[in-house]
Amino acid sequence: MAINNQLKPEISVIIPTCNRPELLPRAIKSVLNQTFQDFEIIVVDDGDKISAEKAMAQFNDGRLKYIKHEKRQGGGAARNTGLRNSQGEYIAFLDDDDEYLPSKLKRLYGIMKEYETEADFVFCTVTNYYEKDNKVVTTKIDELGAFNYFNMLLAHQIRILTPATLIKKSALMDIGGFDENLPSNQEWDLMIRLSKKSKGYGINTSLVKVYIPTDGHINADFGRRIKGREMIINKHFADLKERPEVLANHYFWLGLFCRDNKQFKEARDYFKKAWQEKFKFLFFAHYLSMVFSGAVYKIIYKGI
Numbered sequence: 001m002a003i004n005n006q007l008k009p010e011i012s013v014i015i016p017t018c019n020r021p022e023l024l025p026r027a028i029k030s031v032l033n034q035t036f037q038d039f040e041i042i043v044v045d046d047g048d049k050i051s052a053e054k055a056m057a058q059f060n061d062g063r064l065k066y067i068k069h070e071k072r073q074g075g076g077a078a079r080n081t082g083l084r085n086s087q088g089e090y091i092a093f094l095d096d097d098d099e100y101l102p103s104k105l106k107r108l109y110g111i112m113k114e115y116e117t118e119a120d121f122v123f124c125t126v127t128n129y130y131e132k133d134n135k136v137v138t139t140k141i142d143e144l145g146a147f148n149y150f151n152m153l154l155a156h157q158i159r160i161l162t163p164a165t166l167i168k169k170s171a172l173m174d175i176g177g178f179d180e181n182l183p184s185n186q187e188w189d190l191m192i193r194l195s196k197k198s199k200g201y202g203i204n205t206s207l208v209k210v211y212i213p214t215d216g217h218i219n220a221d222f223g224r225r226i227k228g229r230e231m232i233i234n235k236h237f238a239d240l241k242e243r244p245e246v247l248a249n250h251y252f253w254l255g256l257f258c259r260d261n262k263q264f265k266e267a268r269d270y271f272k273k274a275w276q277e278k279f280k281f282l283f284f285a286h287y288l289s290m291v292f293s294g295a296v297y298k299i300i301y302k303g304i
Contacts, residue, residue: 010089011039011105014082016075017096019047021055030099036106042082048072076178076186083177091169093162097211104207108166111201118146120171120198123164126208141202150195154239155246160191163208171198184228222261229254248278264290
């Protein structure tokens with residue numbers, strides 16, 4: 001497909017990057033190698049230690065834009081900066097350490113154009129590459145086609161990673177983009193808010209490679225995970241309160257995170273909230289394990 005740089009691109013691909021410019025070229029190349037070529041790439045540099053400017057210099061393509069934050073603002077803010085400076089009708093995201101398969105944009109764009117009266121976003125599955133165990137796992141979607149994913153996302157029964165999506169820019173602007181105040185779970189929160197207003201269209205085809213590092217991944221930081229989930233619960237409390245079992249499950253997982261982070265009082269309180277919201281012996285037993293030591297605690301870890 002010939003590109004006319006005087007016209008607005010159909011798709012804007014937003015790549016936030018932070019202090020790891022050595023990884024960025026792989027991500028950019030995976031976009032440049034797409035079978036669908038009507039795009040722009042917006043790299044937003046949120047790094048406060050190492051600039052990505054030299055990594056960008058190796059590319060000579062008028063479709064690339066580079067924006068540098070004066071100070072570090074976080075991944076949500078970087079994506080919002082890209083969104084505000086985008087020209088495409090549709091938005092795609094890519095993390096600086098991941099990569100698209102060559103047909104990612106073409107496949108999702110085709111589905112979007114076919115179903116855009118029904119859905120404001122389309123998404124695929126991803127293949128996770130775990131550095132620690134040298135393990136490869138491809139995700140799966142149970143509910144396919146045009147579907148209201150709100151309840152599943154609210155319950156965290158499905159993860160829709162932003163690199164796996166193609167989203168109408170108008171829909172993203174309508175919900176205000178990413179919540180820059182969240183220390184974690186920005187993607188999850190975005191997709192909850194988006195799916196509350198819009199249907200999505202999911203396909204069971206892996207079109208993105210996601211690399212999970214041994215160290216430094218946000219999922220390894222219990223403090224940020226706990227704070228992020230607490231904020232998600234507070235933010236969406238009205239919808240969660242209408243779904244007691246879902247709310248109880250969120251409290252239970254917060255209890256597990258707190259326990260593993262050695263915040264035992266907080267763990268006890270969240271386990272208590274879980275069984276008070278929706279009684280299950282599992283919740284109650286974990287609460288007792290935080291109240292008493294010894295036998296009950298050992299039972300928990302034998303598989304209750």
